Amino acid sequence: MTEARIRRNALTLVVLLVAGATGLAYTAYRRDITQARERVATGSLVVQTPCGPIEYAAAGNGKPVLVVHGAGGGYDQGLDFARHLIDGGLRVIAMSRFGYLRTPLPGDSSAAAQADAHACLLDALGIRHAAVIGASAGAPSSMQFALRHPRRCTALILLVPAAYVPRPAGVSPLKMPAGTAFLFDTALKSDFLFWVAMKLARQTVIRAILATPPAVVESAPADEQARIAQVLDHVLPISSRRLGLENDGAIVSSLPRYDLERIGVPTLVMSTADDLFGTFDTALYTAEHIPRARLVSYPSGGHIWVGHQKEVVSEIIAFLK
Numbered sequence: 001m002t003e004a005r006i007r008r009n010a011l012t013l014v015v016l017l018v019a020g021a022t023g024l025a026y027t028a029y030r031r032d033i034t035q036a037r038e039r040v041a042t043g044s045l046v047v048q049t050p051c052g053p054i055e056y057a058a059a060g061n062g063k064p065v066l067v068v069h070g071a072g073g074g075y076d077q078g079l080d081f082a083r084h085l086i087d088g089g090l091r092v093i094a095m096s097r098f099g100y101l102r103t104p105l106p107g108d109s110s111a112a113a114q115a116d117a118h119a120c121l122l123d124a125l126g127i128r129h130a131a132v133i134g135a136s137a138g139a140p141s142s143m144q145f146a147l148r149h150p151r152r153c154t155a156l157i158l159l160v161p162a163a164y165v166p167r168p169a170g171v172s173p174l175k176m177p178a179g180t181a182f183l184f185d186t187a188l189k190s191d192f193l194f195w196v197a198m199k200l201a202r203q204t205v206i207r208a209i210l211a212t213p214p215a216v217v218e219s220a221p222a223d224e225q226a227r228i229a230q231v232l233d234h235v236l237p238i239s240s241r242r243l244g245l246e247n248d249g250a251i252v253s254s255l256p257r258y259d260l261e262r263i264g265v266p267t268l269v270m271s272t273a274d275d276l277f278g279t280f281d282t283a284l285y286t287a288e289h290i291p292r293a294r295l296v297s298y299p300s301g302g303h304i305w306v307g308h309q310k311e312v313v314s315e316i317i318a319f320l321k
Helices: 003-042 075-087 111-124 136-148 180-185 191-200 202-208 214-218 222-233 242-252 279-289 309-320
Strands: 045-049 052-059 063-068 090-095 130-135 153-159 267-272 294-298
Touching: 003 191, 045 111, 052 075, 052 111, 063 075, 063 111, 063 136, 075 090, 075 222, 075 309, 090 111, 111 136, 130 136, 136 153, 136 242, 153 309, 180 202, 191 202, 202 214, 202 222, 214 222, 267 279, 267 309, 279 294, 294 309
Parallel strands: 063 090, 063 130, 130 153, 153 267, 267 294
Antiparallel strands: 045 052, 052 090
């Protein structure tokens, strides 16, 4: 066999191996994205309100708690977090904010308009008063709910909040980890690209999208690693969340200072010192200016409080009860 023929055979083998691997990867992607689409399509209801259609899921008994999800979320992200609250004797209402899953993005999608939509959802469900948990990019509308509908808000919990903090002119209140902008413009525009990024660049996704030091996740116990894996998996389908992500990006990039001193409900603010989005600073500032607010912070855990899930849930249940 000539050397040229050996090279041709080797090249053919490489091409076949690459084609086979690509086919297997795409088959795995089709399986995962189909499961993701089926999951989000079967776990919620859509209610018509004066603020437009709003998707939600409700579970549990006891005092009502409206869970307002962060960027990349939806009602499913709220339920994932709130399952232990349900076990703790609370009634959880998890909704999809504007532009997420089956809640459309209206012309006015500001934090104030979202807060009014929270009230519209509660009206549709016959709930007069509720506590509100606003996580990450869900914090602005949660604070606005406490300000715009103070008689309906019984308590306010702000978890790793996207909120105002004094910065130099032109500087966003939140920090952006390395790679966040790149992934936002690439992987977060495509279900397939995000799936590939999770498989091939998981540490980069954890740092840039979950704003958490990868080493913190690697050293976490097995149950916490499983929770983080679920958080990532449940970002799919990203295509059904893209409009909400873009709207959140516009809101949090230029957050104004709210009239924090007028928030009169019991307030709990929580964050971690190594949150790569910089919410430790926003949590400190917010807790300092909301009257009698309580601040709970942890030295590590990143934006998804790795290693502190049980503590966070226990603090919230004790606070609400």
